[in-house]
Amino acid sequence: MTGDTQPSGRILDARLHLLDHQVLDRDDVPVMVVGDLELEDAEPGGPAPYVTSLVTGPVLGARIFGGRAPASRWQRLPWRLVADVGVVIKIAADAESLDLAWVERWVRDQVIARIPGGRHGP
Amino acid sequence: MNRLLGVALGILTAIGGFLDAGDLVTNAVVGSRFGLSLAWVVGLGIVGICVFAHMSGKVAAVSGRATFEVIRERLGPRAAGLNLVASLAVTVLTLIAEVGGIALALQLASSVDHRLWVPVAALAVWLVLWRVKFKVMENVTGLLGLTLIGFAVAVFLLGPDWGELAAGLAPSVPANESTTTYWYYAVALFGAAMTPYEVFFFSSGGVEEKWTVRDLATSRLNVLIGFPLGGFLSVAIAACAAIVLLPRGIAVDSMAQLVLPVAQAGGMLLVAVVIVGIAAATFGAALETALSTGYTLAQYLGWSWGKFRRPAHAARFHLSMIVALVVAVAVLATNVDPVAVTEYSVVFSAVALPLTYLPILVVANDPEYMGEHTNGRALNAVGSVYLVVLTVVALAAVPLMIVTRAGS
Amino acid sequence: MNRAAAPPTVSRRNASRVAAPTCAVLAGMICACAVLGGCGAQAGRADGERAVIAVGDHLDEASSAVATAQLALESVRDGLLPAVTADATVGRAVESVTAAAHDLAALVPPAAARDAVQGRLTAWDAVADGVAAVAQARVALGADDDASLSDAIAELDDAGAALDDAASRLDAASRLRETR
Amino acid sequence: MIVSDLLDLRAETTDGETVGWTVDARLVLDGPLDGPLARPRLVGLVVSPHTRTSFLGFERAQVPAPWLIARPLRRLHRGTFLVRWEDIARLPLPAERRDPDRRSAVVLRAGYGRHDPRL
Structure with missing residues (x-):
């Protein structure tokens, strides 16, 4: 819904504009829902941290049930791929090429593609 | 013809809401026990579902967002997760009843025991989900489902005393029924009319059909034709039961009794038409609930979804529908009464109803999503009133169910 | 701190x-x-008054099933309903009426509640007749000739009347108790 | 660090007085260009004095409708303010965040500024 030009200095609120929003790839294929945002580690008093990536995976469980998923299990989508933030978040890449699409790939290769007709359009 | 096919989505959605296996029986039960004294609830439900389906269709057309995406965005993962669990429970319970209902309808036409039809019915549903285009699916099931108009024809052929029938429309509790039972059925009918998977299916269907702002009129037409038609037919079923079964002391307890008033009215031909209608309606509702299972899970978790994609390009979406169908067959294999199963979905509607309709109302007012197409004042007023009603109904559902032992 | x-x-x-x-x-x-x-x-030991109400409910269930079978058979006789469809309908009625019989048999009214004990006995006879009549109805549907259909309908009619009779006697007995 | 480490925390002054709860994190796209967009910088936290829930975005977006929902939510979030990153004196350590028995709160510097939270 936002225009093509994104002026630098645009304001985003993490919860209002990013968390729990749908991420689509360049062909509008759903990639993930933003579960969390990763920031640089920073100390109060020092310079403000930058957002480095969008995170999905076990962070969702942590937000629902409490606790904190270990950083080793975060599935990251680097900010550098984000092309547009509007009602949805668009990335400039193919969902296929992302590491975090491994579950979808696994289900496809092990189950769905093996059923006759699974690779054909309806 | 194009106009007619244009509203197939609305008709199919309404069939799932008003005329699925559980509702077919509930309508007849209500007619055979309460006459038409609960028809006002159906009217209330029609207005409510029209208002919120219209909003969800509008959001889908303008912003391209389906309802459960909006629910998670606005409510956050926790409340949306609670809604997901409750909605999935309602949807899967209904799916179980539909697969059982298709089997019962086939038994009416073949006298082969319905238990043997269950795996066949489930396989047929899956094949349609797997291979048939969305457009073809909704047109065929929507048009065949229209044969349920046979029930309305039956009411006319029975030639009731119209004055008496109209007098029965006034809300009143029959002498031999308790007030709590009356209100239990009122809540069940209202919950069925506004059952949340209708908006999940309707909005996702809009996305499947790639609606844009230009299709707002189509969306409105779908809502204004589909849901009132569904409600009208459900009142017709209740009227059939009230005219023929109530005076004979028959309290409906199975789908097989639905054909008796129709036979009295129109004979073999009308019975055949209505059986086709029942089979198509339960089949359509099975498709709607199976797809809704996939839509809600995929939209909450951000998976690729949609029948317009090849199954391999929406792998987890298709896998979840397969799992839901396997669960349905497994539950039916335990020999439970498929229709009794849906009575318990009232419990889960209690959680799902407010948590579904609140975010729709909020987003339909958000100019970031809707641009100039945000809700007008009248729509907001009606929507707000319904939100209050839904919350009251949701709070009352579980206590009423326990007190009345699910209406028995 | x-x-x-x-x-x-x-x-x-x-x-x-x-x-x-x-x-x-x-x-x-x-x-x-x-x-x-x-x-x-629900089934099991119950106090006298509740037992009477339960007996009445089971009578209603049985008579609803008998009336269903009767309506189905009459429709077949009049050429309004295909026999296969009627068979499925009556098949469900068999399930309902046997369920009513089962629940009635499983009900244990307290020995002191005489009207409940007596009411259950009378009801049992009527419901048992109902089970037999509904079961016989399916045989008649299979035979598919007018004579056996008419016989079965007459039998269902009798069973229905017996059930109504049992219900009204139960009503009268409990009303009598209330007035005493 | 992830952003939910900063949300739903109590915010207090250096004297230990609770001033509210962190309901959102304010980002500004003014970093170096990183891919198609500038990198977002965390400029501050949105603190709501009366409630710990951020709800539906009503507290900042200027949407008055539907009145029945907007009005009570606005009221619940009255007095919401933005605290700049520079005014934050202490954030809970990761160990404190993970351990529910430890006290975890954002401590605001003495003389912190309350800024308008509107976008």
Whole structure:
């Protein structure tokens, strides 16, 4: 819904504009829902941290049930791929090429593609 | 013809809401026990579902967002997760009843025991989900489902005393029924009319059909034709039961009794038409609930979804529908009464109803999503009133169910 | 000191935030289970008045099933309903009427409640006739000739009348008790 | 660090007085260009004095409708303010965040500024 030009200095609120929003790839294929945002580690008093990536995976469980998923299990989508933030978040890449699409790939290769007709359009 | 096919989505959605296996029986039960004294609830439900389906269709057309995406965005993962669990429970319970209902309808036409039809019915549903285009699916099931108009024809052929029938429309509790039972059925009918998977299916269907702002009129037409038609037919079923079964002391307890008033009215031909209608309606509702299972899970978790994609390009979406169908067959294999199963979905509607309709109302007012197409004042007023009603109904559902032992 | 006192509050608050939705889901499921379980526990020992009401309910169920079978058979006789469809309908009626018979047999009114004990006995005879009549109806549907259909309809009619009779006697007995 | 480490925390002054709860994190796209967009910088936290829930975005977006929902939510979030990153004196350590028995709060510097939270 936002225009093509994104002026630098645009304001985003993490919860209002990013968390729990749908991420689509360049062909509008759903990639993930933003579960969390990763920031640089920073100390109060020092310079403000930058957002480095969008995170999905076990962070969702942590937000629902409490606790904190270990950083080793975060599935990251680097900010550098984000092309547009509007009602949805668009990335400039193919969902296929992302590491975090491994579950979808696994289900496809092990189950769905093996059923006759699974690779054909309806 | 194009106009007619244009509203197939609305008709199919309404069939799932008003005329699925559980509702077919509930309508007849209500007619055979309460006459038409609960028809006002159906009217209330029609207005409510029209208002919120219209909003969800509008959001889908303008912003391209389906309802459960909006629910998670606005409510956050926790409340949306609670809604997901409750909605999935309602949807899967209904799916179980539909697969059982298709089997019962086939038994009416073949006298082969319905238990043997269950795996066949489930396989047929899956094949349609797997291979048939969305457009073809909704047109065929929507048009065949229209044969349920046979029930309305039956009411006319029975030639009731119209004055008496109209007098029965006034809300009143029959002498031999308790007030709590009356209100239990009122809540069940209202919950069925506004059952949340209708908006999940309707909005996702809009996305499947790639609606844009230009299709707002189509969306409105779908809502204004589909849901009132569904409600009208459900009142017709209740009227059939009230005219023929109530005076004979028959309290409906199975789908097989639905054909008796129709036979009295129109004979073999009308019975055949209505059986086709029942089979198509339960089949359509099975498709709607199976797809809704996939839509809600995929939209909450951000998976690729949609029948317009090849199954391999929406792998987890298709896998979840397969799992839901396997669960349905497994539950039916335990020999439970498929229709009794849906009575318990009232419990889960209690959680799902407010948590579904609140975010729709909020987003339909958000100019970031809707641009100039945000809700007008009248729509907001009606929507707000319904939100209050839904919350009251949701709070009352579980206590009423326990007190009345699910209406028995 | 302040700092030492604070932690429990915070932790409890955190815990309750996590617990709230989980509890709601659990509560829903427990309610569902309780209701499902409650239906099964209905049959069994009951006090006199409730036993009379239960006997009346089972009579109503049985007579509804008998009336269903009768309407189905009449429709077949009049050429309004295909026999296969009627067979499925009557098949369900068999299930309903035998369920009523089963529940009636499983009901244990207290020995002191004479009207309940007597009412159950009378009701049992009528319901048993109803079971036989509905079962016979399917045979007649299979035979598919007018004579056996008419016989079966007459039998269902009798069974229905017997059930009505039992119900009104039960009513009269309990009303008599109320006036005493 | 992830952003939910900063949300739903109590915010207090250096004297230990609670001033509210962190309901959102304010980002500004003014970093170096990183891919198609500038990198977002965390400029501050949105603190709501009366409630710990951020709800539906009503507290900042200027949407008055539907009145029945907007009005009570606005009221619940009255007095919401933005605290700049520079005014934050202390954030809970990761160990404190993970351990529910430890006190975890954002401590605001003495003389912190309350800024308008509107976008």
